[in-house]
Amino acid sequence: MIKLKNVAKTYDDGKTFVVKDVSLTVNKGETLVLLGSSGSGKSTTLKLINRLTELSAGDIEINGQDIKSFDPISLRRSIGYVFQGIGLFPHMTIAENVAAVLRILNYSIAERRDQAYQLLNLVNLDPAKFADRFPHELSGGQQQRVGVARALAADPHFLLMDEPFGALDAITRDDLQAEVLRLNQELRKTIVFVTHDIFEAIRLGDRIAVLHQGQLQQIGTSHDILANPATQFVEDLFAKSKMQCANLIEQEK
Amino acid sequence: MSDMSLIHYVAAHSVELLEKTYQQCYLVGFSMLFAIVIGVPFGIGIAYFKRIRGPVLWFANILQTIPSLALLTFLLPVFGIGAKPAITALALYALLPIIRSTYTGIQSVPEASLNAARGLGFTRWQRMWLVELPLALPIIISGVRIATAISVGIATLAAFIGAGGLGDFINQGLALNNMRLVMLGAIPAAIMALVLDFMLGYIEKKLSMRRVAKPTRRRNIIMIMTCVLLIAFAGFAYSHWFTKHKTRIVVATKQFTEQFIIGQMISQLLAAKTNFDVVEKPNLGTTAIITQAMKRGEVDIYPEYTGTAYLLVLHKKKILTPKATYDFVKKAYAQRYGIQWLKPLGFDNTQALAVRQAFANAYQLKTISNLLPIESQLVIGAPPGFIGRPDGYIGLKRVYHLHFGAVREMYPSIIYKAIVHKKVNVAMVYTTDGRITADHLLVLKDNKHLFPPYDAAILVRKATLKAHPQIAKILAPLAGLITNKIMQTMNYDVDIKKQSPAYVAKEFLKQHHLI
Numbered sequence: 001m002i003k004l005k006n007v008a009k010t011y012d013d014g015k016t017f018v019v020k021d022v023s024l025t026v027n028k029g030e031t032l033v034l035l036g037s038s039g040s041g042k043s044t045t046l047k048l049i050n051r052l053t054e055l056s057a058g059d060i061e062i063n064g065q066d067i068k069s070f071d072p073i074s075l076r077r078s079i080g081y082v083f084q085g086i087g088l089f090p091h092m093t094i095a096e097n098v099a100a101v102l103r104i105l106n107y108s109i110a111e112r113r114d115q116a117y118q119l120l121n122l123v124n125l126d127p128a129k130f131a132d133r134f135p136h137e138l139s140g141g142q143q144q145r146v147g148v149a150r151a152l153a154a155d156p157h158f159l160l161m162d163e164p165f166g167a168l169d170a171i172t173r174d175d176l177q178a179e180v181l182r183l184n185q186e187l188r189k190t191i192v193f194v195t196h197d198i199f200e201a202i203r204l205g206d207r208i209a210v211l212h213q214g215q216l217q218q219i220g221t222s223h224d225i226l227a228n229p230a231t232q233f234v235e236d237l238f239a240k241s242k243m244q245c246a247n248l249i250e251q252e253k
Numbered sequence: 254m255s256d257m258s259l260i261h262y263v264a265a266h267s268v269e270l271l272e273k274t275y276q277q278c279y280l281v282g283f284s285m286l287f288a289i290v291i292g293v294p295f296g297i298g299i300a301y302f303k304r305i306r307g308p309v310l311w312f313a314n315i316l317q318t319i320p321s322l323a324l325l326t327f328l329l330p331v332f333g334i335g336a337k338p339a340i341t342a343l344a345l346y347a348l349l350p351i352i353r354s355t356y357t358g359i360q361s362v363p364e365a366s367l368n369a370a371r372g373l374g375f376t377r378w379q380r381m382w383l384v385e386l387p388l389a390l391p392i393i394i395s396g397v398r399i400a401t402a403i404s405v406g407i408a409t410l411a412a413f414i415g416a417g418g419l420g421d422f423i424n425q426g427l428a429l430n431n432m433r434l435v436m437l438g439a440i441p442a443a444i445m446a447l448v449l450d451f452m453l454g455y456i457e458k459k460l461s462m463r464r465v466a467k468p469t470r471r472r473n474i475i476m477i478m479t480c481v482l483l484i485a486f487a488g489f490a491y492s493h494w495f496t497k498h499k500t501r502i503v504v505a506t507k508q509f510t511e512q513f514i515i516g517q518m519i520s521q522l523l524a525a526k527t528n529f530d531v532v533e534k535p536n537l538g539t540t541a542i543i544t545q546a547m548k549r550g551e552v553d554i555y556p557e558y559t560g561t562a563y564l565l566v567l568h569k570k571k572i573l574t575p576k577a578t579y580d581f582v583k584k585a586y587a588q589r590y591g592i593q594w595l596k597p598l599g600f601d602n603t604q605a606l607a608v609r610q611a612f613a614n615a616y617q618l619k620t621i622s623n624l625l626p627i628e629s630q631l632v633i634g635a636p637p638g639f640i641g642r643p644d645g646y647i648g649l650k651r652v653y654h655l656h657f658g659a660v661r662e663m664y665p666s667i668i669y670k671a672i673v674h675k676k677v678n679v680a681m682v683y684t685t686d687g688r689i690t691a692d693h694l695l696v697l698k699d700n701k702h703l704f705p706p707y708d709a710a711i712l713v714r715k716a717t718l719k720a721h722p723q724i725a726k727i728l729a730p731l732a733g734l735i736t737n738k739i740m741q742t743m744n745y746d747v748d749i750k751k752q753s754p755a756y757v758a759k760e761f762l763k764q765h766h767l768i
Binding site: 050052073074075076077078081083085086087088089090091100101103104147150151 | 365
């Protein structure tokens, strides 16, 4: 469980806030989508959780424990992190990339290799074919599958995904979204997923948190939000594609 | 030169060639090692800390602009002569490319990789070791490659301060006007630069290609190459440190023919009559360098001229008679530097005016004063700088009131051609030059003592003499034995007939039953 209490982030001593007074809870095994346009503070909120960015005010608890009591390095190692830039290490093979966290956790070479093969299977990449290749030999979609596998390497309970499929084409994105749904059924991780794509939010999120200008507008299931938008902003956001959203919500049920 | 003679020439010098090549490798290898050990951390430092970037690059840039010979000379008071200052200078030159390439390499690491490393929980060190340095490595190696190429070139200059290496051949070849000897140093140096460049280029390529195919085989290649290099280094270092056993006597010379010949006489005599380990340093460029080295005890023996010591080292101006000059420098050197002047060798390598024998006969010329009646017809060939020097034209005008019809400044080797072909009728020469006899020139007597005396003598450190008094006894027979005429002939044998200084010295010693 991840709990945010009155969380805020400012870069100019409180003149402006990137994130302002956000409180929300991510339940165990749940996928919560942070939905918002660029500048809404959704990515910053995510980075506050694994302390890639430090809080200006408020508290964040993970399983009831304040994140400030953790060493940031070990905190990050216990939380999987996937982002749009993917950031595979170009000088390492795919297997080495997947096992990167295991390497810094001092696993043996055999264990690393073993684990990497299992993880590649998990994200539907044939290890025999991919393990010894280098990142630039893979397509964008394949690279992000490796990115996901890498984030799962240390078997974290939590997974932070920062617009992971934002740079991929529609078909590949669709595949990967399906992949995430399948994985989640298998693994039951607690996931915080950031996106600006309403359909992605509806498809992947157990609940959706809508952010605008650093403030939380509404949090709830896609059905609730569509039926009872809490603010004008939320209503406008869904209005344009209301029919499609409704259809999609029906399908997902 | 035919191919056969070249092969024979190389074969005849093969032992020496191997030794000099080894010295060159030693200089380049160790200087690069130090430059990498210092440069890479600095490169990383300026990539992480913006504030020190300016000063560090500024400093490395300044180092780069110091002329190599000047830097080598600056380092003399601190490190003395030999390999130490040379390695230091080479390492300093190599710093800029290495610091720069390390910095560029680290800057070029993709932002996404760094973010990923941070997000996955890498510590600062892990990010550096596992991500930044491996990704920067090909660029760092390219910097090392540039630095190595520069080092191989500059290392040849290290011969000036007695560091050895292939530069010994080049310097001696230039001093002796012997192109084959120059080639013997220059060609292997060029080959070495190419081979090292190829090897580093190969490593660089393999490292960047590591992102393409299977890594294991490539790792082996790099491992093997590293091992070979390490073994080679170990060998070099071992043989270098192993040679320090019996009493070393270092015989140095400056960089011209006559000095080489006298130096050879000294070392051959000592080698024949003692069991010292006689080390020759035949290339110590300037008087200042040798004098420093003598004071520090890095050189034991070398031939010097009274005039040079008097004017250049002791900074005296008033011209004395040869005897008075010798007495003065002998006393001063003994008191100030702890250096003993042995008795003069017998020749005097001073400046002089010379004319063709036939020309002298026609006008009854014996002294410089004799030139006065015909001064307006005279055209003098002199080395560059003659017009402005107090011991050149200015002195001739002041002391002799001599005004030439024309003055032609030219390089020394051209002066002889010019006078032989009657393009000039007076030549400024040095009195022991072999071409004076060969070209049938007559040296005019300096009857008003304008030119300072340059009597040659052997200098030995007093400490060395005290420890090994037999040295004075062994060298004593040379005193007064070598006249200007003999020295001219020996210089001629080396300069024009292309005999080696060692051979000429040996023949002389044999002829006088000294060995």
